[in-house]
Amino acid sequence: MNKKHTLYKILVGLLFTYSLFAVCIHGVFVAKAENSKKDENKWPAHLRIVTGPKGGQWFQMGKPLADALSKDVLPSSSRSGGGLSNINDINNNTADMGFTLACFLGAAQSEEPAYQHIAMKNVTMMSNIYPQVFYVLVREDFAATHNIDSMEALLAQKIPLRFASLKPGTASEFMLNMLLQHGYNTSFEALKEQGWQISFSDYAEIADRFVDGDIDCFAYTAGTDVPLIRTLEEHTQPRILPLSPEVLATLSKKFKTRTYTIQPGTYKNVTKPILTLGDTTCLIIRKNIPDSLAFAMTKAVWENRKAITEVIKDFGSISPETAMTEGLPIHPGAKEFWETLKK
Missing domain, CATH: 3.40.190.10 (Periplasmic binding protein-like II)
Structure with missing residues (x-):
């Protein structure tokens, strides 16, 4: 009788522990879903991509990039731009995403007075793309x-x-x-x-x-x-x-x-x-873009890389192993995506 009673107590304890664990896990997922939904409420209605001068590789990648984001994330459009002007537009919230070179970011972090005007307060990397x-x-x-x-x-x-x-x-x-x-x-x-x-x-x-x-x-x-x-x-x-x-x-x-x-x-x-x-050609985005949107944008770029590579062959160099550069800032949402792929 004592053995049965002891076994009964153990089973009740296990069931209670399992129920408590399930409730906690459910609570985590519900909280995460609610946070994600709140995050998505902060998404813009449209994504603006800045590229490069007409006739160049960045300009040519603008349309397939906008098509990919429109299909998988949000309605998107692209326009011409330039490596430095793209940084300024993104920093000033007049663009959401664009091409630039890593050397701009390196110059902004250097001690050279001539490059201190490069405004990086609201600019962060999404990914390195190609040499x-x-x-x-x-x-x-x-x-x-x-x-x-x-x-x-x-x-x-x-x-x-x-x-x-x-x-x-x-x-x-x-x-x-x-x-x-x-x-x-x-x-x-x-x-x-x-x-x-x-x-x-x-x-x-x-x-x-x-x-x-x-x-x-x-x-x-x-x-x-x-x-x-x-x-x-x-x-x-x-x-x-x-x-x-x-x-x-x-x-x-x-x-x-x-x-x-x-x-x-x-x-x-x-x-x-x-x-x-x-x-290195890299994609940069606004630092104040929600993490969930930055994750979704990075995911769309990666999953549509074949279509973009058909326009510019060099885009095929994009890789989780080379997406991030030590010492250069990267958006937390983009970082999460690349680290997920490398697991």
Whole structure:
């Protein structure tokens, strides 16, 4: 009788413990669901994506990115932009998501006074996407005439050299400025005094002028596999200039940039490895976006990567292993998604 009574007490105790555990677990899920619902009430009605100059890779990825977010998260639209202007728009709440380069974030965290104006209070990362490469293209006929086989040889030219890059506020113009000032101790003003004719425009116009022989040099940043360079090669011969290893090391230390090697065969005119400035294209979002929305946006980008990669091949480099950079801020919702994938 005592044994039966003891067994009965044990069973009652187990049932009570199980019931208490179930109630607690249910309470956790209910609380989480309620918090998520409250969080979703803070979602905007529409997502605004800022990309890059017309004709560039960022601009081309805008539509498939907006389509992915519209399908899986919220109605979304994209518009042109630039690496620096995108940061400002997101910081000022006039955009929700956009492309930029990691070097902008590194520069903002540096002690260089020239970059303290980069407003990062409301800006955080969603993900690294793919390696970004800085290209200095010189027409082959011009390079051969003036014995230009490196960036140093180009900068030494004291002639009416016609040089072009993308407009101020773009990633290309920012990286070029950084390279000239902190890498080669020169500037646009100093080069103009050497006789250079410097202009800024968009990809399409500069490419047309390069092919027509109206400019001698085109410097800009893009991915590792650039359709624009292949198009130029169909009409003219662009020579890609290497940069100094010492200069690249200096920039890496100051701004967390990288060194990138363009391998032979990547483009028709590349017959030996070319050392140049490297960085990372990344997606940034507003810091004040709810965690649940940031998680959903990151998830949509990841799950629709195939469609975006069909437009720009470089997008296929996105990966949970490389999505986050130590030392650069990332949104908690995006971080949660990437860490979930890595488990």
